[in-house]
Amino acid sequence: MSSDCLILNGNGKPLSYFPLSAVDWKTAVKLVFTRNVIVIKEHDDWEVRSPSQSFKVPSIVMLRKYYKFSKKVKFSRSNVFLRDMFTCQYCKNVFEKKDLTIDHIIPKSKGGETNWLNVTTCCKSCNLSKADKIIDPSPEVKTPSLRDLIKGQESLGTKKIETDWQEYIVA
Template identity: 35%
Template sequence: MYGQVLVLNADYSLLNAVTWKRALCLVVKGKADVVKDSEVNVGPFFIPQVIRLLKRVNGIYHRRIAWSRQNVYLRDKYTCQYCGQRVRESRLTLDHVLPKSRGGRNSWTNTVTACFPCNNKKGNRTPDEAAMPLRRSPFQPTVWEFMLARLKKVEPDLLRKAAF
């Protein structure tokens, strides 16, 4: 069958590639414009080669991602949020900003990626108490951010498992 269709963002920057079915679906639903058609048609429609998302529907990429340890690592780009070092996944730990023992929860805004030494050093303290500032405040990522991470080719294998 026909290959992948390139998806451009509203500003014409490269965003993603999708199957032709998905691309046609976006166009038919009015969520994307066709930038370039192919020579192949399905019923009345030419299969697009390139489509562009309309600005008003960027919201489809604002769907939230489920919390999981792996997804926190991915959000943080496999980088310790205390020392900034990028570490192999097997060497990473999940740190609770407010420690679990003090009521800290498994949530996007209370968990960050940390290397073993930093997690040890922080121990049962908050970043303030430990004088270990976070490089970036933890946040709830969207599909959009995960796609950007993929475009930057961060761990393609894990991204495929990231459930979107």
């Protein structure tokens, strides 16, 4: 699904950050028609037509109501990379997502669990050399806050984010 329109919660902040709450243009147009959202910005040069009318595709919409969500960050592979800022915790080099893997500090084979406190970001070559060893000292790990993940996102640079959205995304 393409990300054509950013969805903000009733407080003007994205409905979700990771992944960013964005929908394709068809869903965005439907939301506008159901009157559940207010259009904040439109794509200047993108119009769609129906037989009877034409209108601009929204680029940012805001829900009329504020929905309360848990601030707890979801455990996922991508969010572990964000927490660790795409840095291998063993060699301390920064890698692209495709060259990274999730490493269990206490290996699964030795009873290690898959959760925030036992996984870390590891590059593929460190992962190979580590194999099933427990390395001492182990990297520092924690349960990240939303702010930690936003920092990780910023470390990526902002080139992938539509410029219109920028000011709404930074917390």
